[in-house]
Amino acid sequence: MSHIFVSYSHKDTKYAHQLADILKEKGFEVWIDARLDYGSRWPTEIQKQLDSCGAFIVVMSPRSFASEWVQNELNRAKRIVKPIFPLLLEGDGPWLSVESTQFVDVRGGKFPDAKFYSTLERVTPRSEGQASPHSTDKPAPVIRTTGPTRKLNLPVLFAVIGVLAVIILGVVLFQGNRSSNTTETPESMPATTLPNEVIATEPIEDVVPTETVPPAITAPQNELVDAKGAAMVLVPAGNFISGSDTGYDDEKPVHTVYLDDYYIDKYEVTNALYKACVEAGVCRTPDRTGSFRRDSYYADPQFDDYPVVFVDWSDAKAYCVWRGIDLPTEAQWEKAARGTDGRTYPWGSSIDGTLANYNDTVQDTTEVGSYENGKSFYGAYDMAGNAWEWVADWYSNTYYLNTPLTNPSGPSTGEYHVLRGGSWHDDERILRTSNRGWSQLEYFYNVDFGFRCAMDGTP
Numbered sequence: 001m002s003h004i005f006v007s008y009s010h011k012d013t014k015y016a017h018q019l020a021d022i023l024k025e026k027g028f029e030v031w032i033d034a035r036l037d038y039g040s041r042w043p044t045e046i047q048k049q050l051d052s053c054g055a056f057i058v059v060m061s062p063r064s065f066a067s068e069w070v071q072n073e074l075n076r077a078k079r080i081v082k083p084i085f086p087l088l089l090e091g092d093g094p095w096l097s098v099e100s101t102q103f104v105d106v107r108g109g110k111f112p113d114a115k116f117y118s119t120l121e122r123v124t125p126r127s128e129g130q131a132s133p134h135s136t137d138k139p140a141p142v143i144r145t146t147g148p149t150r151k152l153n154l155p156v157l158f159a160v161i162g163v164l165a166v167i168i169l170g171v172v173l174f175q176g177n178r179s180s181n182t183t184e185t186p187e188s189m190p191a192t193t194l195p196n197e198v199i200a201t202e203p204i205e206d207v208v209p210t211e212t213v214p215p216a217i218t219a220p221q222n223e224l225v226d227a228k229g230a231a232m233v234l235v236p237a238g239n240f241i242s243g244s245d246t247g248y249d250d251e252k253p254v255h256t257v258y259l260d261d262y263y264i265d266k267y268e269v270t271n272a273l274y275k276a277c278v279e280a281g282v283c284r285t286p287d288r289t290g291s292f293r294r295d296s297y298y299a300d301p302q303f304d305d306y307p308v309v310f311v312d313w314s315d316a317k318a319y320c321v322w323r324g325i326d327l328p329t330e331a332q333w334e335k336a337a338r339g340t341d342g343r344t345y346p347w348g349s350s351i352d353g354t355l356a357n358y359n360d361t362v363q364d365t366t367e368v369g370s371y372e373n374g375k376s377f378y379g380a381y382d383m384a385g386n387a388w389e390w391v392a393d394w395y396s397n398t399y400y401l402n403t404p405l406t407n408p409s410g411p412s413t414g415e416y417h418v419l420r421g422g423s424w425h426d427d428e429r430i431l432r433t434s435n436r437g438w439s440q441l442e443y444f445y446n447v448d449f450g451f452r453c454a455m456d457g458t459p
Contacts (some may be wrong), residue, residue, distance in 0.1 A: 002054030261457030
């Protein structure tokens with residue numbers, strides 16, 4: 001069962017331990033330490049407990065604000081996208097670093113009300129007769145735990161067979177014409193052709209019955225709009241550079257990955273697009289219909305073209321399946337964001353406010369596609385900032401050490417799912433194209449979780 005990690009200044013020990021006792025009485029599992037230096041293994045244990053926790057409570061006071069331990073723990077909890085529950089014990093208001101998360105006012109030494117504990121239970125269930133949805137004995141259900149299946153495309157197969165038939169007939173007829181000396185090779189016919197070219201004369205076309213001529217093989221479109229009205233861009237097949245040797249440990253090592261061609265949404269899924277799925281009776285309404293600074297957001301037409309937020313992984317998955325496609329794999333997302341040359345951001349090596357919505361500059365989402373100069377090499381917008389984006393893969397911090405180098409689809413199971421791209425609230429290090437975030441499948445509390453979809457390259 002996942003536990004609750006309580007972060008606090010040692011000068012607030014009395015309150016923190018009283019809170020921990022209340023949580024334990026209510027059936028929660030809690031990890032809390034006395035902030036003592038027990039040697040070099042102590043930071044490792046803190047990191048271990050933090051990385052495995054189901055929720056993170058930070059007790060805010062001027063003392064914890066000045067604590068390097070607390071700030072480091074909070075920063076890591078944000079990076080790995082833990083559910084964060086700030087409690088304001090002392091001070092004029094919440095810290096800027098947690099402003100995007102609803103805080104609980106416990107000034108005067110109060111303790112949270114019943115609503116807080118019921119909310120906490122949604123991500124970290126109590127132990128009283130309940131099994132944790134993240135228990136390793138019973139992994140949380142997921143529709144797809146392997147990569148996208150590439151189905152046999154019969155039209156393309158028939159097209160290939162038909163082309164081969166044309167070539168064979170052409171050779172036979174050409175040889176027959178040569179032997180009878182009735183026809184010379186046309187002077188306009190080139191001496192050499194590209195490997196995929198098929199040159200057929202008029203008689204050859206007449207020989208093949210009309211009803212058996214297969215559809216022509218055409219190159220994929222660079223952009224398309226699917227049946228649900230979502231614009232998508234093509235990411236051609238080939239290699240790309242994945243990971244970073246200068247980033248966090250879970251980004252290492254740098255490696256080259258091959259992906260088949262695929263399409264990915266040009267924009268993050270918007271309120272309007274997601275609403276169509278809700279109205280069709282397939283998708284669930286977002287957990288909150290406001291955004292960070294807007295009381296009305298999801299249902300307000302003026303924000304139709306803004307990214308849908310307050311959706312969990314299952315919501316994102318259900319929407320993409322409704323469109324007949326899927327969430328992108330982590331590898332697909334990364335290639336679409338960074339191209340083939342290992343760039344730091346979708347557009348290049350540096351970042352500023354003209355390229356992305358980040359670092360609390362706007363302090364909320366912006367309309368999708370607002371940053372024309374911030375689109376990726378393939379023409380996808382907002383792949384850095386604006387909203388975190390769910391992808392299909394389970395998360396493993398060691399996956400890049402032994403990842404398949406062709407069409408990887410992530411671990412077969414896990415406790416968390418991957419998020420990529422950072423949000424309007426995050427800084428430039430989090431927005432790097434190689435950075436990997438992760439969170440529980442069901443996560444309702446931050447205002448900056450969205451997604452986009454992807455599909456096989458043969459629509």
